[in-house]
Amino acid sequence: MMDNTILLTGITGNVGSAVVNYLKSINIDFIAGVRNIEKSKQKDDSIQYVHFDFEDALTYETALHGVKKIFLVRPPQLTDVRGIFKPFIKKCKEAGVKQIVFLSLLGAEMNPFPPHHKIEKAIVESEIPYTFIRPSFFMQNLSTTHSEDIKERDDLFIPSGKARISFIDTRDIGEIIGRTITEEGHENKAYTITGSEAITYFEVADTMTRLLERKITYSNPPMLKFRKNMIDRGIKREFTTVMMILYFTTKLGMANHVTNTAELLLKRKPRTIEEFIKDHLDVWKCGNLKDRVYLQ
Known part of the structure; x- marks a missing residue:
């Protein structure tokens, strides 16, 4: 080697x-x-x-x-x-x-x-x-952890209130990690990586509604309802607890600050939520057609 x-x-x-x-x-x-x-x-x-x-x-x-x-x-x-x-x-x-x-x-x-x-x-x-x-929070959570809710129920079932989140695309995180492991000058550094803006899940739902051309709702469930729902779906209690802690800290505003670190390391702007959704439309396009509200 x-x-x-x-x-x-x-x-x-x-x-x-x-x-x-x-x-x-x-x-x-x-x-x-x-x-x-x-x-x-x-x-x-x-x-x-x-x-x-x-x-x-x-x-x-x-x-x-x-x-x-x-x-x-x-x-x-x-x-x-x-x-x-x-x-x-x-x-x-x-x-x-x-x-x-x-x-x-x-x-x-x-x-x-x-x-x-x-x-x-x-x-x-x-x-x-x-x-x-x-x-910060991965955009890809929408195409993995929460994809079923969006695809089958047209719902962002996430208990984050009105908090703003500086979402970042994991493709950008991967490139940043690749750069820090292959380029000089990153030793003994800690990088807080965010997207270029902090937005609410209401805004995410609005963007998905426009791009998917059907109504996507951010239901913003109470924390205990979210916990019960996740456990009823078969998700382990330990992982459900971790999710609750993350979303609770989000509610407190701990994911709302924006840094320009990603842009400096990438030498370009990080991907936006709109770019991410456009790139993953197929993930949410199929599913049950019953009771869908399609936009004209």
Whole structure:
């Protein structure tokens, strides 16, 4: 392996897949740490894979062999920083890793409750050069987590009140991460990444209504109703609680500030919500036709 080998984790996620696409676009070699190599090859056999599992410390040494830079994503179900991430970060130090680019959380430096806060602290304490990416809410939440509500019910079923959110497209986050891991000058930096404007879900619904040419409503349910609905749908209570915390902090206005950091790093304006919706119209176009309100 080359001395500048890059190890990517979390490549199946919205951000991880965008990092993959960016690195491919600029012809940068990397390896992807995955739990099931054969399954991953079936999806994309153009990538070099290595067996890696955060919950299996025996996979660390082989996965880190020759690696100098890491893109670190915390799997949503893993919250044990002391038992999992600290040992992994220690192993990175022993392996001679020169940079960890960590996908963190907006405001993680001030919020001790999410695991991201403790992971950032552990990385800093390891003295491995770091780059923390702290993005605002993903536009892609609309095309993944909330796609069924929009597609089947014409509803943004999200408990965020009238709060403004500085949404950012994960394709832009992926490019930013790709740049910080391949360009010079990003060591020991923390970047708060947002879109160019902060808008409400009412405005998102209006834009979707116009572009999808049918009425999309932002129902803004009470928090407890949202929780019950998510659990009734079979979503795990732990994940539902995480969603509630995120939306509660949004209600408090913690996702409404806008930075120009994304524009500076991308060397262009980040994508707008309108661009994102236009690019993903097919995600929300099918579904039940009953009781639809189509616009003339």
